[in-house]
Amino acid sequence: MYLNRFISVFILLFICFSIHSQKIFSVKYSSQADVKVFVVDYESQADLLVHKKEYSSQSSGNKGDWFFVDYESQAKKKIFFVDYESQADVKIYFVKYSSQSGWKNKSKSHLFY
Numbered sequence: 001m002y003l004n005r006f007i008s009v010f011i012l013l014f015i016c017f018s019i020h021s022q023k024i025f026s027v028k029y030s031s032q033a034d035v036k037v038f039v040v041d042y043e044s045q046a047d048l049l050v051h052k053k054e055y056s057s058q059s060s061g062n063k064g065d066w067f068f069v070d071y072e073s074q075a076k077k078k079i080f081f082v083d084y085e086s087q088a089d090v091k092i093y094f095v096k097y098s099s100q101s102g103w104k105n106k107s108k109s110h111l112f113y
Helices: 001-020 105-113
Strands: 020-026 035-039 046-054 065-068 078-079 088-096
Touching: 001 046
Parallel strands: 020 065, 020 078, 035 078, 035 088, 046 065, 046 088
Antiparallel strands: none
8 A cells, every 4th residue: 555655656756857848047147047058040050959838838858848937036947148159058949849859969968957
């Protein structure tokens, strides 16, 4: 009985922690950011393909599905959009469909964990 309850709680916690969007807040100054981001013109130039979500519940994990929150305290990561590619930690390209999102350069994925 206790084992079943433990397994049920474990599964529920796993689902709750794995089904959440990558909540992003765009800061005004680079010194406030966790990650500096540059938006490239072409998909082939990007480290990460990003799909913007309407609702935080529509995406999960570190897969390029971003939900932009209204308040800094709600964000998992704070980003700053830089003017030059050389200033960026990560280069992103916004895609139209969620199925297109994801990491092209997985060596930089640790920046969003």
